[in-house]
Amino acid sequence: MAANTTAGNAQTPPPKTWRKSAPTTNHRTPTDNGNTTLPLRKHPQTEFDIVSTYRSLLAQDPDLTKPVAAIESLIELLNAVPSTTVYETLDTVKTHCERLKASVDNPVPLTAGTDLFLQYLISSLKQPQNHQKPHHQQHNDDGFDAVRQHLLRNGRLFAARAIAARAGIAEAGWRFVTDGAAVLTHGNSRSVLAVLARAAATSSGGPGKFRVVYVRDEARAAESDAVVAALRRTGIPVAEIPGAAVGHVMGLLRQVDMVLVGAEAVAQNGGIISRIGTFQIAQLASRAQIPFYVAAETHKFARKFPLDQRDIGFEQKVLDFTTGASCKQPVDAVDYTSPVEHTDQEQPPELISNLITENGVHLPSYVFEQLLEIYGSLNG
Incomplete structure (x- = not known):
C-alpha cells in the first residue's frame, strides 16, 4: 500500500473529547484532610435505573457508541439523584458503573466509557481553587455544583464529540482506500x-473507484443486508461472501488489497x-501479507491487557455441546x-498494521501512550 501511515495527511481532528476542562468559576476542591463536604440537599433519595436508561439511549440514537451511551447514562444519573457530598456522589457513580457493567455480557466497552467519565469528574474536582474569596467565605458546594451543572448542561456534547470523532476517522483513513483497491470488512x-463513504465521495474516479468484499454474518442477516445496502447506495460495488470463504478469497484468489474493521474496545x-x-x-x-487496519474512536481505549482469547475478562459460551436438535450460539x-501474533519466530508477524483514530493514524503502541496521558497510571 502506498498510503502514508502518519497522521500528517489528515486534517486537524476535532479537539480530544476527554481532556480537563478550563477551570469553572468558583471551582472548589476538597481540602487535603478530606473533611470538605457538601451540605445536605432537601430532596428525597430517588431510585434511578441506569440499565434501562442505557438501553433507551442506545435504542433512541443509533449513532451512539456503547462507551458514550454509558457516559450519557451517568450524566442522567447526576441529574436524577441528589447528592449530599462530593465523596458520596463519586461513590454513587461508581456503584452505578458496576451495576451497568454487570448488566451486559461484554463489559469492556462500557468500562472504557465509565472509567473515562470518572476520570473526567475527578479531574474537574481537582481544578484550581477560587482565590477571589477568602478561604473561610467560600461555599463548600461551589466546586462540585459548578462541575455538576456543567456536565448536565453539556450532556449531549459528549455524543456530539463522539460523532465528530467518527468524521475525524473518516478524514484520516480515506486515503488508504486507493484506486482499484478491494477492501475486505x-x-x-x-x-x-x-x-468508505468518505473515500467514495472524495474519489476523482467516482464512487466505483474501489470495491468492497463484505463478510456476511448469517446470525445477523438483517444487519448484513443493511450494511451492504448502505455501501451500495454510495455507489460502491460490494461482493458478499460467507465467513468460510475468507481464506479462499484472501489467500488463493488474491483479490483483497486491505482489511478494514472496527472495534468494540481497544486494549x-x-x-x-x-x-x-x-x-x-x-x-x-x-x-497473505495484506494490511489490516482498525478504525476506532479514542473513547474506546480501555485500561485492559488481555493475554489471549481466554483472558478477555468475561465468559462466552461459544461451544455448546448437545445431543439435541440444535445448539445455541452467543449472539x-x-x-x-x-497487535502481533505470538510465534517462535524472532520477528513475529504483525496482525494490526495501524489504528485509524480521530487523532490520525498510529501504531498500536499509541494506545498505551494515550491512556497514560489521560489516567497517569494504568493500574485501573
Whole structure:
C-alpha cells in the first residue's frame, strides 16, 4: 500500500473529547484532610435505573457508541439523584458503573466509557481553587455544583464529540482506500462505513473507484443486508461472501488489497476486542501479507491487557455441546486480536498494521501512550 501511515495527511481532528476542562468559576476542591463536604440537599433519595436508561439511549440514537451511551447514562444519573457530598456522589457513580457493567455480557466497552467519565469528574474536582474569596467565605458546594451543572448542561456534547470523532476517522483513513483497491470488512462498524463513504465521495474516479468484499454474518442477516445496502447506495460495488470463504478469497484468489474493521474496545497494548471472526481474518491477512487496519474512536481505549482469547475478562459460551436438535450460539460473541501474533519466530508477524483514530493514524503502541496521558497510571 502506498498510503502514508502518519497522521500528517489528515486534517486537524476535532479537539480530544476527554481532556480537563478550563477551570469553572468558583471551582472548589476538597481540602487535603478530606473533611470538605457538601451540605445536605432537601430532596428525597430517588431510585434511578441506569440499565434501562442505557438501553433507551442506545435504542433512541443509533449513532451512539456503547462507551458514550454509558457516559450519557451517568450524566442522567447526576441529574436524577441528589447528592449530599462530593465523596458520596463519586461513590454513587461508581456503584452505578458496576451495576451497568454487570448488566451486559461484554463489559469492556462500557468500562472504557465509565472509567473515562470518572476520570473526567475527578479531574474537574481537582481544578484550581477560587482565590477571589477568602478561604473561610467560600461555599463548600461551589466546586462540585459548578462541575455538576456543567456536565448536565453539556450532556449531549459528549455524543456530539463522539460523532465528530467518527468524521475525524473518516478524514484520516480515506486515503488508504486507493484506486482499484478491494477492501475486505465485516460487522457493522460506523467508523468503517464513514471511511468508505468518505473515500467514495472524495474519489476523482467516482464512487466505483474501489470495491468492497463484505463478510456476511448469517446470525445477523438483517444487519448484513443493511450494511451492504448502505455501501451500495454510495455507489460502491460490494461482493458478499460467507465467513468460510475468507481464506479462499484472501489467500488463493488474491483479490483483497486491505482489511478494514472496527472495534468494540481497544486494549492498552493496541489489541482489539471486536466481532467474533475478526481474529481469524487478521491471521489470514497476516499470512497473505495484506494490511489490516482498525478504525476506532479514542473513547474506546480501555485500561485492559488481555493475554489471549481466554483472558478477555468475561465468559462466552461459544461451544455448546448437545445431543439435541440444535445448539445455541452467543449472539454478541467477540474475540481478541493482539497487535502481533505470538510465534517462535524472532520477528513475529504483525496482525494490526495501524489504528485509524480521530487523532490520525498510529501504531498500536499509541494506545498505551494515550491512556497514560489521560489516567497517569494504568493500574485501573
